[in-house]
Amino acid sequence: MCGIIGIFQRDKKSESASRLAVLGLFAEQHRGQESCGIAYFDGQKIQLIKKMGLVKEVFNEKILEDMHSHIAIGHVRYPTKGTSDIGNAQPHIFSNLSGPMFALASNGDIVNYQELRDELESKDVFFESDNDGELILKYIAYYHEKQGLSIVDSIKNVMRHFQGSYSAVLLIKDELYAFRDPYSNRPFIFGELDDGTYVFASESCSIDIIRAEFKKEVSPSEIIHVSGNGMRSIQLNPEEFRDRKHTAHCVFELIYFSRPDSVVYNHAVYAFREILGKKLAEKEDIIADVVIPVPDSSNFIALGYAKELGIDFNFGLIRNHYVGRTFIAPEQTIRDENVSQKFNPLPGYLKGKKVTLIDDSIVRGTTLRKIIKMVRNHGAKEVHVRIGSPMVKYSCYYGIDTPTMEELIANQKTVEDIAAFLQADSLRYLTVPELKSLIKDNNDFCFACFDGNYPIHLKE
Ligand code: SF4
Structure with missing residues (x-):
């Protein structure tokens, strides 16, 4: 990045x-x-x-x-x-x-x-x-x-x-x-x-x-x-x-990387993320007691999702801002240490609740698995996971740290297997067509980590 x-x-x-x-x-x-x-x-x-x-x-x-x-x-x-x-x-x-x-x-x-x-x-x-x-x-x-x-x-x-x-x-x-x-x-x-x-x-x-x-x-x-x-x-x-007619803007900038108060590729990032949440909500058949984002990059996705369904939205997990972003720490050992130091649930808030947990993406799945465990340990009776992007199945070669396909859980497992790994009661992603439908000029974007169509030639 x-x-x-x-x-x-x-x-x-x-x-x-x-x-x-x-x-x-x-x-x-x-x-x-x-x-x-x-x-x-x-x-x-x-x-x-x-x-x-x-x-x-x-x-x-x-x-x-x-x-x-x-x-x-x-x-x-x-x-x-x-x-x-x-x-x-x-x-x-x-x-x-x-x-x-x-x-x-x-x-x-x-x-x-x-x-x-x-x-x-x-x-x-x-x-x-x-x-x-x-x-x-x-x-x-x-x-x-x-x-x-x-x-x-x-x-x-x-x-x-x-x-x-x-x-x-x-x-x-x-x-x-x-x-x-x-x-x-x-x-x-x-x-x-x-x-x-x-x-x-x-x-x-x-x-x-x-x-x-x-x-x-x-x-x-x-x-x-x-x-x-x-x-x-x-x-x-x-x-x-x-060697193609169109540009190849990284769509992940809108989903995760960029700050929500930025305007990227002429899209207001926060508004785009709310629309991702709204889209996720369209097919929802499980109505939870509360919608909780994995902060911070999922906040607006969760907000859009909760607004659309008329469900309570709350910051059930508090993020310690003095720890680096999980995804961009360079080594797995550092990532693992960061997770438990980084999030803490609101005391007593989750007890007995049916929770929908919103995340922007799942890359390796290790972070989310620990968060779900934490949410359950604090009393949540159900944890349903909704992801504001499609399954990340392919590595990025244009500036993001996903070096091998094997590291990507969605490259190795089905949705059901991932839900089992995460110990989530249910799991649903946005689909690639759903994501593309939200971007008018989607031919100008790169979706390669989702669909494997690399727009810029790979020589190595
Ligand atoms: S593969 Fe394309 S969309 Fe995915 S992170 Fe890389 S540049 Fe962005």
Whole structure:
């Protein structure tokens, strides 16, 4: 997943771009909690600060005091490819003999990573990480520095050869480039502050926090260049760079990843989730005493479901917000520890109740199984589970941590078997046609983890 931000202040004396970037990253913390970083141009050279940990831990006031710049990019990391260490943290820097030249932060995964890396390594390009962002950066740097291509042509070259998902910001001294893959798989938006500051971010909640106004989504295969001369948009024909007519927006951003107060692919996320719940309710034949979400990403799905059926809705499970999101912790051992620390039922509330528990999805099933056990242990007499998305049967190769099909419970078991594993009294998912019926422009979306139709070629 990951989150990115890019800030360009037209007034060079403003010097608060790094601070704004940190604030924007703070709003995107849900997109990655492993590491974070900011690269900025201090008037002389590019500076980089990146560390393992949360934004608020890494960027304290003392550090911020020294980060004077009118231009900055930033990143929060959720590891998919590559280990969870500082080497794979972003932004990445490319330096030549005169020092750091370029910095880049990206969101997404490159499917043909190894092939492209081999190509560059055969040309004596050296890599310091296993990270897709470094590959994009070095590809651009190589074609610009060694082959003499302009930056725009080097980015076009990326679009021509890279298969996968990337929204990216590239800092070159006091200029900024923002570009998005032709499939527009991950969200990427552009906003502007009253004083003319340009903002690029993964999610609109990030530009809201810095009081910027949403202007537009960065278009598929668009390159936006901002410099002292203003902004220019280079609109390339995305169909030149992709092998299908449509984009492939990740539908899971709407279901789970993005914050409910964001607008993603022109859909208000909270409203979309309420509609998922409403759809789930349409076929309901079990009326519970209370509807309880697995917080937080299921809250609006449960609300929509309960409203439609006229059933009580309550936050029967309280989430400890100081524990990371279960799904995006990198290893199973960490996930397992997190579950029991993360949720606690309201004392006495569940006793004797017939409960419908709403979750956004089931990936491995281990978390939900423990939650159901917890709900039963607190006295619930029945636990019916409703899932606001179809069965996750296939791995994602575009930036989500589901590396093998075997890890996905729905790839291995039927609905009945999953219900038995979860120890749920009943279990129902949305179907793929039901989900698609809720999205008018559904041809522009990726549903591959549900239906196995991968819209972006898989070479590895
Ligand atoms: S496979 Fe699933 S998670 Fe991955 S991009 Fe497609 S919809 Fe999103």
